[in-house]
Structures are given as structure tokens and as C-alpha cells.
Amino acid sequence: xxxxxxxxxxxxxxxxxxxxxxxxxxxxxxxxxxxxxxxxxxxxxxxxxxxxxxxxxxxxxxxxxxxxxxxxxxxxxxxxxxxxxxxxxxxxxxx
Numbered sequence: 001x002x003x004x005x006x007x008x009x010x011x012x013x014x015x016x017x018x019x020x021x022x023x024x025x026x027x028x029x030x031x032x033x034x035x036x037x038x039x040x041x042x043x044x045x046x047x048x049x050x051x052x053x054x055x056x057x058x059x060x061x062x063x064x065x066x067x068x069x070x071x072x073x074x075x076x077x078x079x080x081x082x083x084x085x086x087x088x089x090x091x092x093x094x095x
Contacts, residue, residue: 015044018040018042021085022092023054025092026040034047034048037054040092
């Protein structure tokens with residue numbers, strides 16, 4: 001997935017996948033949630049950057065759910081759990 005458009009968000013494909021996995025396993029009420037997620041992403045992002053990335057994700061979800069998404073930007077792709085996702089999870093020793 002080296003062709004992931006990093007310039008659009010400043011995060012690599014791998015960082016985004018690790019971010020998604022971390023959000024799935026770190027309790028939202030954990031007192032150090034963003035520090036833990038940042039370390040699980042690889043330690044190159046600060047807790048503040050991770051939290052900001054989460055806020056952007058929520059805003060994107062709200063836009064999609066509102067029905068105001070501009071479908072002319074491109075066709076939607078199916079999202080599914082891949083072997084690569086599972087390998088990342090195993091690397092994090094979280095399963």
C-alpha cells in the first residue's frame with residue numbers, strides 16, 4: 001500500500017491501520033488514551049496529533065452520515081478486514 005496518498009492526511013497507510021486497531025482496543029475512558037494510541041501507532045505521532053486525527057475522523061463520519069458527501073470525488077471502495085490487518089494486530093500482540 002505504498003501508494004496511499006499520504007499528502008492528503010500526513011499519515012501513512014500503515015499508521016492509519018495501526019490507528020484504527022488502537023482505537024478498537026484502547027478503552028475510550030482510559031486516562032492516557034491518546035498517549036497509548038500514539039505509542040501503538042509507532043511513536044512518531046504525538047498524543048495531540050492522534051487526538052486531532054480522531055476528531056477529523058469523527059467529522060468525516062458525520063459528513064458521510066449526513067448524506068452531504070460529494071460523490072463526484074470518486075467511487076467508494078469496499079472496506080474489509082484483510083490478512084495484512086490481521087498481521088498488524090498480531091504484531092501489536094493484542095489478539
